[in-house]
Amino acid sequence: MSPQANSNDQNPVINVAPSPHVFSMGMTIPVMMRDVLIALVPAVGMAVYFFHWYAVKQLSICVLACLGAEAVFTRMRNRPLSLGDLSATVTGLILGLSLPATAPWYVGAISAVVAIGIGKIVFGGLGMNIFNPAMVGRAFVMIAFAGKMAASGYIDPASGIDALSQATPLSAFKQFGATVPLSSLFWGTTNGSIGETSALICLLGGLYLCFRRIAAWQIPAGILVTVAVIGAVANLADLHSQWTVFHHLLGGALFFGAFFIATDPVTSPVTSAGKWIFGIGIGALVMLLRLFSGYPEGVMFAVLLMNALTPLINRWAIPRPFGGV
Amino acid sequence: MLTLLKKLSPSGRSGGSFPGPGTFVHGVHPPQRKELAADAAIEIVPPPEKVILPLLQHVGGPCTPLVKARQKVAFGEMIGSGETFVSAALHASVGGVIQKMAVTTLPNGRHLQAIVIRSEGEQLCGQALWDQMFGGLWPEKTYQSLEPGKIADAIHAAGIVGLGGAAFPTHVKIMPSDKKPIHTLIVNGCECEPYLTTDYRVMVEAADAVVAGALLAARAVGAKKTYIGIENNKLEAVDALRRKAAGAGVKLAVVKTKYPQGSEKHLIKAVLNFEVPLGGLPADVGVVMTNAATVTAVARSVMRNIPLTHRVISVTGGGVVQPKNLLVPIGITMGDVIRYCGGLRKTAARIIAGGPMMGFAFTNLQTPVTKGTSGITILTREEIRRIDQRACIRCGRCVDVCPMKLVPTKLAAASRLKDLNLARKYNIMACFECGSCAYVCPAGLQLVQHIRMGKTLLAAEMRK
Numbered sequence: 001m002s003p004q005a006n007s008n009d010q011n012p013v014i015n016v017a018p019s020p021h022v023f024s025m026g027m028t029i030p031v032m033m034r035d036v037l038i039a040l041v042p043a044v045g046m047a048v049y050f051f052h053w054y055a056v057k058q059l060s061i062c063v064l065a066c067l068g069a070e071a072v073f074t075r076m077r078n079r080p081l082s083l084g085d086l087s088a089t090v091t092g093l094i095l096g097l098s099l100p101a102t103a104p105w106y107v108g109a110i111s112a113v114v115a116i117g118i119g120k121i122v123f124g125g126l127g128m129n130i131f132n133p134a135m136v137g138r139a140f141v142m143i144a145f146a147g148k149m150a151a152s153g154y155i156d157p158a159s160g161i162d163a164l165s166q167a168t169p170l171s172a173f174k175q176f177g178a179t180v181p182l183s184s185l186f187w188g189t190t191n192g193s194i195g196e197t198s199a200l201i202c203l204l205g206g207l208y209l210c211f212r213r214i215a216a217w218q219i220p221a222g223i224l225v226t227v228a229v230i231g232a233v234a235n236l237a238d239l240h241s242q243w244t245v246f247h248h249l250l251g252g253a254l255f256f257g258a259f260f261i262a263t264d265p266v267t268s269p270v271t272s273a274g275k276w277i278f279g280i281g282i283g284a285l286v287m288l289l290r291l292f293s294g295y296p297e298g299v300m301f302a303v304l305l306m307n308a309l310t311p312l313i314n315r316w317a318i319p320r321p322f323g324g325v
Numbered sequence: 326m327l328t329l330l331k332k333l334s335p336s337g338r339s340g341g342s343f344p345g346p347g348t349f350v351h352g353v354h355p356p357q358r359k360e361l362a363a364d365a366a367i368e369i370v371p372p373p374e375k376v377i378l379p380l381l382q383h384v385g386g387p388c389t390p391l392v393k394a395r396q397k398v399a400f401g402e403m404i405g406s407g408e409t410f411v412s413a414a415l416h417a418s419v420g421g422v423i424q425k426m427a428v429t430t431l432p433n434g435r436h437l438q439a440i441v442i443r444s445e446g447e448q449l450c451g452q453a454l455w456d457q458m459f460g461g462l463w464p465e466k467t468y469q470s471l472e473p474g475k476i477a478d479a480i481h482a483a484g485i486v487g488l489g490g491a492a493f494p495t496h497v498k499i500m501p502s503d504k505k506p507i508h509t510l511i512v513n514g515c516e517c518e519p520y521l522t523t524d525y526r527v528m529v530e531a532a533d534a535v536v537a538g539a540l541l542a543a544r545a546v547g548a549k550k551t552y553i554g555i556e557n558n559k560l561e562a563v564d565a566l567r568r569k570a571a572g573a574g575v576k577l578a579v580v581k582t583k584y585p586q587g588s589e590k591h592l593i594k595a596v597l598n599f600e601v602p603l604g605g606l607p608a609d610v611g612v613v614m615t616n617a618a619t620v621t622a623v624a625r626s627v628m629r630n631i632p633l634t635h636r637v638i639s640v641t642g643g644g645v646v647q648p649k650n651l652l653v654p655i656g657i658t659m660g661d662v663i664r665y666c667g668g669l670r671k672t673a674a675r676i677i678a679g680g681p682m683m684g685f686a687f688t689n690l691q692t693p694v695t696k697g698t699s700g701i702t703i704l705t706r707e708e709i710r711r712i713d714q715r716a717c718i719r720c721g722r723c724v725d726v727c728p729m730k731l732v733p734t735k736l737a738a739a740s741r742l743k744d745l746n747l748a749r750k751y752n753i754m755a756c757f758e759c760g761s762c763a764y765v766c767p768a769g770l771q772l773v774q775h776i777r778m779g780k781t782l783l784a785a786e787m788r789k
């Protein structure tokens with residue numbers, strides 16, 4: 001039946017739909033991804049400042065390979081092209097930032113293809129994946145090309161010498177017991193994966209994400225607090241005492257991981273309690289791996305492990321409803 | 326000056342003291358758009374040619390028709406009796422001749438038998454009608470000695486149901502029970518649905534009747550305290566009520582504007598700081614709540630012996646030519662009402678019975694206004710624009726806004742998979758379909774639709 005009550009000669013087209021009938025248009029998935037990209041700007045800038053051409057190359061390869069892989073895989077599965085949601089770009093950037101500058105081009109490319117293909121598409125695309133795609137890609141090359149993943153291309157921006165051969169602070173400490181001044185860890189004038197070396201820069205972008213409520217603040221808070229507590233206990237127990245709790249906090253991929261990797265909404269729990277459990281779990285696993293395993297760093301494995309536990313955490317952390325007991 | 330400051334501050338509790346925090350956790354802030362109709366004084370719509378009166382306009386059993394075709398009825402005559410306890414009587418909203426029984430479909434999808442009256446002869450209308458319904462003096466003091474049972478009887482006879490939208494028979498709600506003594510009556514003047522200004526106009530223009538009705542309802546339930554809960558975006562109504570309420574022992578509780586503050590449980594939380602237990606009723610914490618427009622009908626029935634034949638509705642939204650607030654006879658068609666407001670704009674895209682968050686969309690303009698129709702919201706294509714649907718990215722935004730503190734994404738997923746045990750574990754039945762979750766979802770998911778389906782399935786299974 002067409003509406004008869006109208007003052008215009010042209011009938012308006014009336015449709016029906018279930019409630020609600022109005023929606024908040026401000027926050028969409030592409031907007032969220034765009035925010036992540038904005039938050040990554042300082043980290044990318046820092047990477048380019050410290051690692052020059054190596055960083056540009058690494059990041060471009062990873063982003064382009066992720067976009068290419070996304071396009072090819074969605075085409076193969078006959079799905080509409082999903083590049084518009086920017087999620088492949090985000091995965092590519094985070095992946096690139098988590099690789100060492102000197103890793104050869106094919107390491108970046110392969111990890112990107114694995115990240116998108118195995119990390120995301122086989123699960124059914126964005127939203128269906130269990131594991132953080134970038135970390136899946138990184139874990140793959142970490143195991144397949146172990147030798148190539150040792151960070152060795154650090155450029156000292158002050159000295160102007162090209163590629164310095166130097167181990168990352170965490171592995172240097174593990175191997176020869178050498179410590180790095182805290183200030184280098186804070187400002188980022190040290191070696192490591194290209195996006196993770198400066199805790200300050202990661203914090204800047206991370207706070208923006210939390211402020212925009214793209215990242216749940218409970219996750220980085222849980223991680224950092226747990227690492228601080230366990231680090232302090234380890235300090236007191238005189239375990240690796242020159243590597244203080246502050247080195248643990250500022251060193252390695254901790255800040256980058258806490259704010260950019262662990263907070264991937266798809267692969268972390270949905271409730272507030274669940275997010276705390278998730279963050280604390282990652283913090284504990286990171287410290288376990290750092291203190292007792294053969295690997296110098298543990299952020300990647302800790303995130304992947306907690307990703308696997310996320311469905312369980314979700315089932316376990318059902319919030320008390322309003323008026324419930 | 327100080328009062329002015331208080332008024333301007335968004336959390337200003339200009340209404341005196343009440344024990345609650347003045348708000349609840351979670352919720353959303355959809356654009357209010359109340360300005361479209363807020364300042365339009367209530368207009369009295371002349372009697373239409375015919376009214377369509379469904380036999381079931383309330384929660385409960387249908388009423389039994391008392392009239393036959395071709396019979397003449399007078400304005401206000403009872404034409405349907407509510408025989409079962411949870412039911413409500415029906416009265417002729419115009420004088421005239423009964424037509425053949427018709428079947429009508431309400432916006433909520435129910436097909437119902439309806440009595441049709443063709444209006445005939447002189448009708449009470451215009452200012453005279455207003456004076457009878459809302460005008461004049463409301464000397465509730467003379468009724469302070471009235472027996473509570475008498476008040477309930479008057480309400481029952483007048484066929485009054487909740488006018489806020491739920492349409493629960495009021496005499497049932499206020500029935501005193503020894504097991505659950507009532508200490509507080511709260512009049513709900515929040516009207517948290519965007520766009521709607523029905524209760525707002527009633528409170529502004531008929532504050533006396535609201536206060537008188539509140540006192541009568543409080544007396545009926547045996548409540549010692551009476552509050553009027555009202556959001557702080559309705560300051561004109563606060564002022565109008567305060568003048569009358571202070572002397573009468575009714576307290577104003579001015580609460581923060583947030584959707585869905587008008588939900589019964591959340592207003593009790595805001596005003597009294599009680600949490601109604603899951604699956605329970607306000608009476609479980611000693612409270613009865615009734616809507617502001619409803620108490621004016623209560624006052625009218627008790628003090629003037631007038632049944633529920635008319636109600637105030639807002640006709641608003643970007644898709645109607647002249648947004649208005651109207652006093653209409655129940656049973657008038659939506660088409661008649663919209664025509665009175667100048668018709669639809671070319672850009673109109675959706676017509677909703679009620680507000681945009683919980684209202685029902687419909688297309689048939691022969692649908693009658695019922696007792697529970699709180700307004701007609703007509704939205705444009707632009708206003709109903711929504712986000713492209715994508716997969717859930719588990720961002721938790723729906724969790725962060727759910728006023729019942731549920732996990733909407735899981736409820737929707739469990740419903741879609743028909744995993745009723747999981748849905749139950751996540752307390753699906755506590756969802757009251759407020760729409761907050763779907764409003765914020767960045768993936769544009771139809772969360773409420775899925776949850777509604779899951780609730781229906783679970784209810785069917787529990788009946789088995």
Ligand code: SF4
Binds near residue numbers: 717724
């Ligand atoms: S708001 Fe939407 S996308 Fe986010 S968790 Fe809820 S359902 Fe999923």
Ligand code: SF4
Binds near residue numbers: 729731756772
């Ligand atoms: S789950 Fe139900 S109660 Fe919670 S926000 Fe969604 S519609 Fe409202």
